[in-house]
Amino acid sequence: MKLFTSVALAALLGGALPALAAQQEITWWDFFAGGDGARMKALIQEFNDENPDIKVKATTLEWGTPFYTKVRTSAAVGQGPDVMTYHLSRLPMGLKEGILTPITDADLQAAGLSQDDFYAAALAAAKGPDGTLYAVPFDIHSTVLFYNKDLLKGTPYLGEDGNLTGIDGLDSFEGALEAAKSNGSTAPLSYATGDDGGVYRVFYTLLAQQGGELISTDGQVLPGDSAEKAARAIEIMTKWTENGWQPEQALYEASVALFTSGKSAFFFNGAWEVPTMVDLSAKNELGFEWGVAEIPTLMGKQTNWADSHGWAVPIQGKSEMSAEKREAVMKLIGWMEKHSLDWAAAGHIPAYKPVASSPEFAAMKPNSNYAGLADRATYDPRSPAAGVASPTYDAAVNIIAPAIHGYMPPTEAVEQLKAELEKAMK
Incomplete structure (x- = not known):
């Protein structure tokens, strides 16, 4: 006996199948190794588990010049990531290379964020000379004084x-x-x-x-x-x-x-x-x-x-990212900001003030002992x-x-x- 497919059966019965939502696959690049890398991989796994409609495929590249060289060459030909970690101190170079896309108010809204959520110094470092936002700050990492x-x-x-x-x-x-x-x-x-x-x-x-x-x-x-x-x-x-x-x-x-x-x-x-x-x-x-x-x-x-680690969305060569994928990327960024307490355990100060000012971060010692530097630090x-x-x-x-x-x-x-x-x- 010939078996009907679900589509044929639906047509026979005069019904219609609802369209299945396509899972958005996000290509992610970072440069986190060691303890930072382990923490970030755990966050990505948690996000994937909680968001079955989005799949983050993460790749970790070598920190420093190798990372930024690969980003520049790959993004220019449309072979780069959909989202990447980015040092805010490198933002002027990224703008000169023309590889960063603006983060709009609509993007922030899709992420459940606003510019007021971030420390002023970190936010300024994420902007171009004309005030356009090109990255979303994730943390503030600074020199501190350890003592015996x-x-x-x-x-x-x-x-x-x-x-x-x-x-x-x-x-x-x-x-x-x-x-x-x-x-x-x-x-x-x-x-x-x-x-x-x-x-x-x-x-x-x-x-x-x-x-x-x-x-x-x-x-x-x-x-x-x-x-x-x-x-x-x-x-x-x-x-x-x-x-x-x-x-x-x-x-x-x-x-x-x-x-x-x-x-x-x-x-x-x-x-x-x-x-x-x-x-x-x-x-x-x-x-x-x-x-x-x-x-x-x-x-x-x-x-x-x-300096700060931030999230940036590079150009896609001569193409543009679809609105659906960009919304998924911003959802990911917003989720990471709201879960940045886990990242703070790596010694960083959350750039997202609702987490930095939370009782949970205040109880995180010794990290919260030097949290005041977020308002006083000098960026590159x-x-x-x-x-x-x-x-x-x-x-x-x-x-x-x-x-x-x-x-x-x-x-x-x-x-x-x-x-x-x-x-x-x-």
């Missing part, structure tokens, strides 16, 4: 409550470094002194705390008296080397090891290393009590370097020459790093820095 409480015991810099205290300027910070050295610290201050990111973030923080600018909004390198302030920042970092307070030419992994092994009293690094300390403490593998705080006001202004210059994997990072490792190790005077380093960045902007 054991190496500060008996000094004026550890309060009775076990928290860092008494550091209100450069002199008192350097006094704490010397006190830690007297307490047996062999490298009182650790950071990646031979690494582009480590050197750049400390330098940029010291410059910003003086009110200096690396690149102005109109494209001037070290405008006004910023060259003198840049030289002062390099001079300070050089002194830390000469006094034996910081390691010579330490790469990233070595800088982490100096702190986790108990040799350093202080550690400048991103808040993304908070999970490392939490995990080691939980396993009783750290060997000392630790704390974390905002970087103190060393040079007059309370601020420090920051809004220039194609700045941001992750940019000429500013190259200049940090090729010019500033040698200078802080005594290979050239600060003023000469600043001259080279200015020339290098001006060349990069032509």
Whole structure:
């Protein structure tokens, strides 16, 4: 006997079958590895489980230059992702390359979001010069100051409550470094002194705390008296080397090891290393009590370097994304923002204020201890020459790093820095 298909049977009975909604498949690219990668994969799986009408197919690519090079070349020919993670410091470069599409008010509405939901500094970093939004901020990740409480015991810099205290300027910070050295610290201050990111973030923080600018909004390198302030920042970092307070030419992994092994009293690094300390403490593998705080006001202004991960929708070559897929992408972005408490466990501050101001985030320690930096952080210059994997990072490792190790005077380093960045902007 011949079997009827469901369609034939429906026609025979004079009925009509309802159209089946097509599942929207979203191609996703990110650059998250390690603990960040594990957390993001868990969030994507949770989203897929909760939203059977959307399927996110995620690919993780190599962080930095490889990621941004692939995005540029792939998006231009319509072979890129539908949505991607994007450092907001790279947004000026993305606009110059013409690979980012605007995020409209209708997009935000589809995501269940509004611009008022985000911290002002992160939102500004997600916009182009004309105020058009090109990304949705996801987090704020900044430099913070980790400290070894054991190496500060008996000094004026550890309060009775076990928290860092008494550091209100450069002199008192350097006094704490010397006190830690007297307490047996062999490298009182650790950071990646031979690494582009480590050197750049400390330098940029010291410059910003003086009110200096690396690149102005109109494209001037070290405008006004910023060259003198840049030289002062390099001079300070050089002194830390000469006094034996910081390691010579330490790469990233070595800088982490100096702190986790108990040799350093202080550690400048991103808040993304908070999970490392939490995990080691939980396993009783750290060997000392630790704390974390905002970087103190060393040079007059309370601020420090920051960047944000955001969500961006690249061009699709010469084609346009369908309205249905774009709506699905925005639904995904909105879901991620509202679930960013899970991401905050990686040390980040949620850029989405309803989560950042929630009781749940307030209870997340030590992350909420430095949450105030979200209102005070200084983002990278809004220039194609700045941001992750940019000429500013190259200049940090090729010019500033040698200078802080005594290979050239600060003023000469600043001259080279200015020339290098001006060349990069032509």
